[in-house]
Amino acid sequence: MGRMKLSNINLLETLNSPEYLPILATFSERKARKKEILFLPNHYENNVIIVKKGKIRVYLAFDDKEFTLSILEPGDVFSTHTRAYTQCLEDCEFLVSSAENFRKIIKQYPSFTFNIIQVLGDLLHNSITIINGLVFKDVTERLVEFLVNAAEEKGIITEQEIKLNLGLNIEQIAMLVGASRQTVSVLLSDFSKAGIIHRVDQRTLIITNMELLKSLGS
Amino acid sequence: MGRMKLSNINLLETLNSPEYLPILATFSERKARKKEILFLPNHYENNVIIVKKGKIRVYLAFDDKEFTLSILEPGDVFSTHTRAYTQCLEDCEFLVSSAENFRKIIKQYPSFTFNIIQVLGDLLHNSITIINGLVFKDVTERLVEFLVNAAEEKGIITEQEIKLNLGLNIEQIAMLVGASRQTVSVLLSDFSKAGIIHRVDQRTLIITNMELLKSLGS
Numbered sequence: 036m037g038r039m040k041l042s043n044i045n046l047l048e049t050l051n052s053p054e055y056l057p058i059l060a061t062f063s064e065r066k067a068r069k070k071e072i073l074f075l076p077n078h079y080e081n082n083v084i085i086v087k088k089g090k091i092r093v094y095l096a097f098d099d100k101e102f103t104l105s106i107l108e109p110g111d112v113f114s115t116h117t118r119a120y121t122q123c124l125e126d127c128e129f130l131v132s133s134a135e136n137f138r139k140i141i142k143q144y145p146s147f148t149f150n151i152i153q154v155l156g157d158l159l160h161n162s163i164t165i166i167n168g169l170v171f172k173d174v175t176e177r178l179v180e181f182l183v184n185a186a187e188e189k190g191i192i193t194e195q196e197i198k199l200n201l202g203l204n205i206e207q208i209a210m211l212v213g214a215s216r217q218t219v220s221v222l223l224s225d226f227s228k229a230g231i232i233h234r235v236d237q238r239t240l241i242i243t244n245m246e247l248l249k250s251l252g253s
Numbered sequence: 254m255g256r257m258k259l260s261n262i263n264l265l266e267t268l269n270s271p272e273y274l275p276i277l278a279t280f281s282e283r284k285a286r287k288k289e290i291l292f293l294p295n296h297y298e299n300n301v302i303i304v305k306k307g308k309i310r311v312y313l314a315f316d317d318k319e320f321t322l323s324i325l326e327p328g329d330v331f332s333t334h335t336r337a338y339t340q341c342l343e344d345c346e347f348l349v350s351s352a353e354n355f356r357k358i359i360k361q362y363p364s365f366t367f368n369i370i371q372v373l374g375d376l377l378h379n380s381i382t383i384i385n386g387l388v389f390k391d392v393t394e395r396l397v398e399f400l401v402n403a404a405e406e407k408g409i410i411t412e413q414e415i416k417l418n419l420g421l422n423i424e425q426i427a428m429l430v431g432a433s434r435q436t437v438s439v440l441l442s443d444f445s446k447a448g449i450i451h452r453v454d455q456r457t458l459i460i461t462n463m464e465l466l467k468s469l470g471s
Contacts, residue, residue, distance in 0.1 A: 095381070097389035104381065114374070117381055141367055148366050149359055155373035156332070162380035163313070163335055166322065169387040170431055171315035213388055 045110035046085050049150055050130075058140050058147065062130035072122045073129075074115040081116040081134035089127025090202075093119050094210065103210040104165070105158075106203075112154050124207075169213060177212040178222050179252035182232075186242055197242040204237055263328035264303050267368055268348075276358050276365065280348040290340045291347075292333040299334040299352035307345025308420075311337050312428065321428040322383070323376075324421075330372050342425075387431060395430040396440055397470035400450075404460055415460040422455055 050059045062085070067073055073091065074082065084091075091107040095118065104119055105111075113121065116134065132140075141148045168177045182199070190197040201208070209219040223240075226232045231248050233241045242248060268277045280303070285291055291309065292300065302309075309325040313336065322337055323329075331339065334352065350358075359366045386395045400417070408415040419426070427437040441458075444450045449466050451459045460466060 095385050095388060097385070100389060102384070102388040104384065117378055118385060119381060138367065141370065148370070149356065152359065152366070152369060152373065155370065155377060159373060159377050159380060160335055162377060162384065163322065163337060166320070166380065166383055166387065167313050167315075167336060169384065170313060170320040171318060 046112050046150060046154065047087065047110040049147065050085070055144070055147060058144060059130075061136050061140065062132045064128065065131055066128050067123045067126070069123050069125050072120060074121050076118040076120055077116065081114065083112065083114050083132050083134055083137045084121070085112045085130040086110065087128040087130060090124040091127055091129065092122045092124050094122070095119055101210050102213055103207070104162070106211075112151075174212065174214040174218055175222060176252050178208075178214070178219060179248055181208065181212050182242065183245075183249055183252060186245070190242070195243070197245060198235075198239070199242060200239045202238055264330050264368060264372065265305065265328040267365065268303070273362070273365060276362060277348075279354050279358065280350045282346065283349055284346050285341045285344070287341055287343050290338060292339050294336045294338055295334065299332065301330065301332050301350050301352055301355045302339070303330045303348040304328065305346040305348060307347075308342040309345055309347065310340050310342050312340065313337055319428050320431055321425070322380070324429075330369075392430065392432040392436055393440055394470050396426075396432070396437060397466055399426065399430050400460065401463075401467055401470060404463070408460070413461070415463060416453075416457070417460060418457045420456055 049055060050062075064087070073084070086107045086109050088109055091111075091113075092103055093105040093107060093113060094101050094103045096102075105113075106124065107113055107121075114134065115121065141151065168180060172180065185201060186197050186199055190199045192198075203211070205220050205223070206216045209216045212219065223232065223234065226248070227234055229247070231242070231244045231251075233243055235241060267273060268280075282305070291302070304325045304327050306327055309329075309331075310321055311323045311325060311331060312319050312321045314320075323331075324342065325331055325339075332352065333339065359369065386398060390398065403419060404415050404417055408417045410416075421429070423438050423441070424434045427434045430437065441450065441452065444466070445452055447465070449460070449462045449469075451461055453459060
């Protein structure tokens with residue numbers, strides 16, 4: 036869903052394999068409630084977190100504006116030592132380790148390390164995609180890109196249509212594409228009137244004309 | 254200079270230490286001329302490059318617009334497998350290795366690997382800074398941030414002034430802050446008229462009032 040989603044590598048699976056049990060033991064487990072903010076930007080402790088359950092939003096904030104960099108799902112990893120906030124979108128569980136401990140692990144388990152490099156490479160790749168969108172695309176094109184990617188990632192194809200259970204309300208979509216809630220609302224209404232999408236409820240829509248949707252994105 | 258500058262870690266120094274000579278031997282050395290484009294986006298071969306001499310610009314392009322992500326200097330590393338272009342700003346020399354070879358190295362030399370993780374972490378951190386600037390700051394604020402960072406990184410303090418040899422013309426600055434050449438030109442003239450900076454030549458300026466400059470950035 037998030038543009039920084041790490042779909043290919045799941046650190047949680049790696050950690051649960053027998054050879055990595057000693058690593059798993061060095062993490063502590065924590066729970067947090069929906070809407071709870073986990074770490075503030077540039078948190079004095081540099082921690083590494085791995086999501087076990089639920090969704091964690093990683094976002095930038097300035098005055099009353101917010102921009103979502105990523106929505107982490109189980110298996111995803113992140114470091115708290117950035118200028119980003121981390122907040123639970125729903126009740127969640129996650130593993131925490133100090134960066135120092137993480138550094139020791141990396142020295143002892145080279146193959147685990149390669150996993151981390153892939154994760155970081157993916158995050159970097161996706162952040163370059165975000166920059167590309169912000170610099171070269173307008174809000175319509177960014178919204179189209181978001182919907183097309185989401186459809187390819189988790190859309191359910193039924194006959195001529197694609198059902199998309201986004202699990203995000205309009206405000207949450209707006210913060211992912213870097214636009215106001217109002218703008219996204221108007222654009223989705225326009226798409227709906229043009230016969231491109233059909234909105235089922237707050238968090239679900241059906242893409243009825245994927246070709247036309249894609250044509251608006253370039 | 255570039256906002257993705259990796260000032261703290263120099264892979265070239267690491268590679269030149271005796272224990273890493275076997276790694277160095279697996280890289281091939283290449284030269285390229287000023288303005289030459291080294292790799293196109295999503296190059297079919299996934300290569301890792303390390304700059305030996307000169308400056309390499311990493312940038313995104315769309316139609317006739319360009320946005321500079323980073324200016325790599327000796328010791329900096331980058332992967333060609335992104336949507337970014339790489340181009341020599343001056344005659345340069347660099348080391349190349351296939352990502353596959355790099356993968357083998359990573360498995361054999363855990364401490365070198367930690368170096369790579371730091372580099373990727375830095376790149377990610379800086380790309381988040383770029384996103385933050387694009388989402389929350391206007392062009393004036395981004396230009397101020399760029400000048401203040403450049404002054405802190407490489408400014409020469411003389412009496413009350415800071416001399417800044419940017420080594421970049423106005424167009425190159427514009428592509429770093431995500432603005433047109435004209436806009437940056439007008440802003441620099443405004444700063445000059447307000448007694449904040451004094452332009453010595455095309456690529457050098459003196460910051461005469463750092464306090465006032467900083468106050469425009471927030």
